Amino acid sequence: MPDIIISEFMQPSAVDDLRRDFDVHYDETLYKRLDELYAMGQDARAICIRNETEIRGAFFDAFPNLKAVGRLGVGLDNIDVPACQERGIAVLPATGANEVSVAELAIAGLMMLVRGTTYFATPDVVAGNWPRGRLIGREVSGKTLGIVGFGRIGRHVARRAQGLDMTVIAADPHVPADDPVWAGMGVEKVSFDRIWDSADALSLHLPYTPETHNLVSAEVIARLKPGTILVNVARGGILDEAALAAALTSGHLGGALLDVFATEPLPADNPFRGVPNLILTPHIGATTDEARIRTGHMIADNVRAVLTGTIPDTAIV
Structure with a gap:
């Protein structure tokens, strides 16, 4: 029987690293x-x-x-962490390995949606049409980005947005007002009420918990400024998907990018068919070539550490 089982995709070079020291069974479809x-x-x-x-x-x-449980990502929805702790099992998320990838997808979606349909004009242009009049969008420069959840990924998004001359505000009850990160990054800490009322665009960066379930509810969506852009590359279940679809269809919201959903893959009766100004991606925010390499080798190193008697700083024990 193997020392280590890998039941989903892991970077082959990281698997090879583990095989040098351990008996490893790798089958990315074993789950x-x-x-x-x-x-x-x-x-x-x-x-x-x-x-x-x-x-x-x-x-x-x-x-x-x-x-040890090596999590090739950072979400812990599929792990009973308290049960692991009771049994002395170290949970090893890939903290930091995919932050850049997720942040870049959030910013890419934000820029496309603020500019409007410009990036979806290829079929018209190829066909010889010239629909300039209906492709006049907006600039991100000077807009206010509200970041909901100011952890590591939210901070990556903030830096990139500031580089685009956006004003960044953030709401996170778990980051104290006296934390030096606020002044150090030039980001204003605000309440949820303030962020709903003030932001031209919202980017969600929260874990899914009972407290964050439908945090962006139908009531919240209704109070957002007309034309607001909404990006969710965090976790499904944080926002009311049906209310979002309705707000996009009515034109109240200017656009949305969703990389995560309450049910994945989407069920046949999902509310997004025919909804305008909507970009959907299949939970790929953390998945780039670079992130897969970083994640695989980080988890290989951390699993090896636990099995040889060392607990990494990022372990949950």
């Missing part, structure tokens, strides 16, 4: 076959996963010797 996964868990001391493998309930019975 789909729970009976097979559980059958080989008896002796495993570590497992590396993305967001499909559920670390909860019966999993723990099948993995009695587990010491």
